[in-house]
Amino acid sequence: MKVFVSRRIPGEVIRFMEQYGLEVTCNDSDERMQQNDLIEACKKADILFNVGSADLDARFMESCQHLKGIVLTSVGYDHIDLNSATYYGIPVSNTPDVLSKSTADTAFLLMLATSRKAFYQARQIEKGAWKNNGFLDELGIEINGKTLGIYGLGRIGLELAKMAKDAFGMKIIYNNRSRNMEAEQLLNARYVDFGELLSQSDVLSVHSNLTPETQYRFNRDSFRKMKKTSIFINTARGKIHHEPDLINALKEGEIWGAGLDVTDPEPMLPDNPLLQMSNVCVLPHIGSATIETRMAMANVAAHNIIAVFRGEKMPQIVNKEVYDEVRPGKI
Numbered sequence: 282m283k284v285f286v287s288r289r290i291p292g293e294v295i296r297f298m299e300q301y302g303l304e305v306t307c308n309d310s311d312e313r314m315q316q317n318d319l320i321e322a323c324k325k326a327d328i329l330f331n332v333g334s335a336d337l338d339a340r341f342m343e344s345c346q347h348l349k350g351i352v353l354t355s356v357g358y359d360h361i362d363l364n365s366a367t368y369y370g371i372p373v374s375n376t377p378d379v380l381s382k383s384t385a386d387t388a389f390l391l392m393l394a395t396s397r398k399a400f401y402q403a404r405q406i407e408k409g410a411w412k413n414n415g416f417l418d419e420l421g422i423e424i425n426g427k428t429l430g431i432y433g434l435g436r437i438g439l440e441l442a443k444m445a446k447d448a449f450g451m452k453i454i455y456n457n458r459s460r461n462m463e464a465e466q467l468l469n470a471r472y473v474d475f476g477e478l479l480s481q482s483d484v485l486s487v488h489s490n491l492t493p494e495t496q497y498r499f500n501r502d503s504f505r506k507m508k509k510t511s512i513f514i515n516t517a518r519g520k521i522h523h524e525p526d527l528i529n530a531l532k533e534g535e536i537w538g539a540g541l542d543v544t545d546p547e548p549m550l551p552d553n554p555l556l557q558m559s560n561v562c563v564l565p566h567i568g569s570a571t572i573e574t575r576m577a578m579a580n581v582a583a584h585n586i587i588a589v590f591r592g593e594k595m596p597q598i599v600n601k602e603v604y605d606e607v608r609p610g611k612i
């Protein structure tokens with residue numbers, strides 16, 4: 282069985298798959314592949330190891346309907362046309378859990394960095410403008426003991442809540458599709474409706490999936506309902522906030538600052554006004570980019586590939602219906 286890997290991965294992960302008799306071909310570049318090139322490369326493959334998780338739409342699924350599996354190296358799958366994959370009988374897997382801690386760390390890093398204007402201060406030093414501020418100019422704010430609001434308290438949100446409570450004694454409020462009893466019992470987290478999440482959070486961190494319901498959930502209206510002293514953090518997906526509205530909210534002082542690991546579009550354009558603001562910290566979608574986590578993600582993906590090779594169900598399947606006897610579109 283032939284596996285095509287869309288971006289460079291560690292040699293040991295390739296060797297691990299080869300041990301099972303899989304024939305692995307790897308794109309040599311570290312750049313994300315364009316869809317046409319990916320379709321071409323997949324013509325000779327049975328399984329796509331979609332590293333860096335390029336967007337895969339209905340056209341891709343139709344062109345590559347011979348694939349026996351697509352393994353993603355991300356937990357989010359909003360960029361994959363799952364209905365089409367299911368229609369053509371292609372199982373798709375993701376990499377949940379193993380990246381929760383490192384992504385929560387990234388949210389925490391952005392929370393602290395934004396609250397102290399750390400990226401801006403570092404940029405000033407690089408420009409030769411070393412200045413430690415007096416009583417008025419470019420001061421930060423403290424997050425100790427303040428209220429952290431979490432939108433989407435799933436795996437990553439819970440990790441962040443634990444850290445914020447342990448390290449900074451933050452009070453946790455959250456809004457989620459359902460109550461998270463673990464967080465309520467462990468952390469005294471309080472479930473609130475969306476309006477209260479906006480009005481009560483000192484730091485509001487987004488950890489929901491991107492869905493039609495969550496797209497642009499944070500927009501002009503929501504930013505207006507937030508505290509003027511609040512910090513908005515998004516490490517989930519750039520389209521969950523409306524970026525022009527976020528820029529306005531920061532310019533108008535409707536919120537105090539923002540920390541983003543995800544933007545809309547990605548990559549962020551270099552002339553984006555957010556990059557000039559002292560109260561904004563932006564990272565290039567590196568939530569899970571640690572040696573340990575990337576290795577763990579590659580291993581999870583490799584195990585899903587081996588499951589396909591053995592004719593077993595993928596352990597981290599996201600379109601379970603693909604294994605149903607009668608699946609959507611194939612009645």
Ligand SMILES: NC(=O)c1ccc[n+]([C@@H]2O[C@H](COP(=O)([O-])OP(=O)(O)OC[C@H]3O[C@@H](n4cnc5c(N)ncnc54)[C@H](O)[C@@H]3O)[C@@H](O)[C@H]2O)c1
Nearest residue numbers: 357384433434435436437457458488489490516517568569
């Ligand atoms: N920045 C990065 O590199 C990076 C890394 C990993 C994950 N992510 C993103 O983080 C997201 C969360 O990952 P996770 O593993 O915690 O997922 P998860 O499924 O465990 O948690 C998502 C939570 O969002 C909630 N949710 C969904 N729709 C909602 C809505 N309309 N209102 C309120 N809550 C809603 C769900 O109930 C769930 O509890 C992923 O979907 C992915 O997009 C980003």
